[in-house]
Amino acid sequence: MTRSEWDPENLPDLSGRSYLVTGATRGLGYFACEQLAAAGAHVLLTGRNPHSLSAAKAAVKRSIPDAAVETLLLDTSNMGSVRAAAATARARGRLDGLLLNAGVVHPPKQRETVGGHELVFATNVLGHFALAGELLKPLAAARGRMVWVGSMSTSLWRHLPTDPELREGYTPWKAYVQSKAATTALALEADKMLRAHGVPVESLVAHPGYSTSGRTRGVRGVNEPSRLTRFVDNLQAPITQSKEQGAWALVRALVDPHAEGGSMYGPALVARGAPRRATPARATRRGGLGTDLWRACETATHVKWPFERARRAAS
Numbered sequence: 373m374t375r376s377e378w379d380p381e382n383l384p385d386l387s388g389r390s391y392l393v394t395g396a397t398r399g400l401g402y403f404a405c406e407q408l409a410a411a412g413a414h415v416l417l418t419g420r421n422p423h424s425l426s427a428a429k430a431a432v433k434r435s436i437p438d439a440a441v442e443t444l445l446l447d448t449s450n451m452g453s454v455r456a457a458a459a460t461a462r463a464r465g466r467l468d469g470l471l472l473n474a475g476v477v478h479p480p481k482q483r484e485t486v487g488g489h490e491l492v493f494a495t496n497v498l499g500h501f502a503l504a505g506e507l508l509k510p511l512a513a514a515r516g517r518m519v520w521v522g523s524m525s526t527s528l529w530r531h532l533p534t535d536p537e538l539r540e541g542y543t544p545w546k547a548y549v550q551s552k553a554a555t556t557a558l559a560l561e562a563d564k565m566l567r568a569h570g571v572p573v574e575s576l577v578a579h580p581g582y583s584t585s586g587r588t589r590g591v592r593g594v595n596e597p598s599r600l601t602r603f604v605d606n607l608q609a610p611i612t613q614s615k616e617q618g619a620w621a622l623v624r625a626l627v628d629p630h631a632e633g634g635s636m637y638g639p640a641l642v643a644r645g646a647p648r649r650a651t652p653a654r655a656t657r658r659g660g661l662g663t664d665l666w667r668a669c670e671t672a673t674h675v676k677w678p679f680e681r682a683r684r685a686a687s
């Protein structure tokens with residue numbers, strides 16, 4: 373397969389590779405797991421609800437009977453859960469890639485986590501920062517990759533994470549958009565830091581365009597949209613795609629051997645289409661944003677990425 377050709381429905385053979393996906397119980401995370409498993413990868417499905425995890429695992433198995441899938445409880449909004457899951461994942465061995473996908477789009481009324489952080493920032497950003505740091509050594513040992521999930525909303529709304537916990541001027545949408553600007557800036561910053569420390573792990577960012585459940589095939593226990601959702605989502609058909617198609621860009625960023633650290637992937641027509649190289653919103657590349665966020669994440673999570681130990685693990 374050449375650099376420009378990529379068939380998301382015919383992935384390279386991933387036998388012997390192992391990937392961990394957050395938010396694997398539905399949506400893009402679930403379909404990414406299906407696609408990875410169908411290509412022969414071992415997939416660790418993670419999620420915060422044991423029943424949803426069992427349903428997702430059963431669904432992958434119905435679709436790919438010989439799939440190598442395991443489940444692991446992981447609530448990205450809870451640092452204790454992140455540390456416990458990372459310890460279990462480390463004990464399970466080889467890790468080629470991390471798909472940092474879990475996300476809250478429409479936050480509940482409860483705005484704070486048990487740890488006292490703004491819920492959207494904690495779920496979408498802090499949990500993933502901590503998880504990637506906790507799993508850096510096994511990723512480095514496998515010369516692996518991490519993919520952070522951004523959003524095209526960061527090009528449409530300029531909500532930068534300069535006040536990441538939104539102590540001033542909270543709105544749910546602002547919380548969401550700035551969390552996605554933060555994942556993009558952190559993905560780029562992580563790649564710079566990994567290169568600077570000589571750690572052979574690549575960090576990329578991907579976005580799924582506009583992918584809706586009502587445009588996605590039904591999967592028992594995973595994707596069961598109401599008739600009203602199907603109707604409303606179908607009205608937007610020209611500018612949307614299924615979550616299965618939305619997962620293509622995430623999976624390409626994770627497994628395309630030609631994809632490079634520090635790059636971004638998204639649908640060819642921005643909101644929909646085949647997975648292609650994309651450009652992160654200009655504001656997310658602003659000088660200093662990534663370093664400021666990095667410090668804020670270290671302070672909030674008490675996780676410092678073990679660059680030196682990761683470099684030694686790879687040698």
Ligand SMILES: NC(=O)c1ccc[n+]([C@@H]2O[C@H](COP(=O)([O-])OP(=O)(O)OC[C@H]3O[C@@H](n4cnc5c(N)ncnc54)[C@H](OP(=O)(O)O)[C@@H]3O)[C@@H](O)[C@H]2O)c1
Nearest residue numbers: 395396397398399400420447448449473474475523582583
């Ligand atoms: N769909 C789009 O058009 C779109 C566009 C841009 C970006 N994105 C991003 O893509 C990612 C996935 O979106 P989606 O459309 O697949 O959303 P979704 O269908 O709502 O699925 C979200 C997934 O994240 C999980 N999750 C939420 N909070 C969690 C937590 N605290 N701990 C662990 N897992 C948690 C959910 O688990 P539960 O089942 O337990 O709730 C679910 O598996 C998100 O990061 C989102 O921001 C999506």
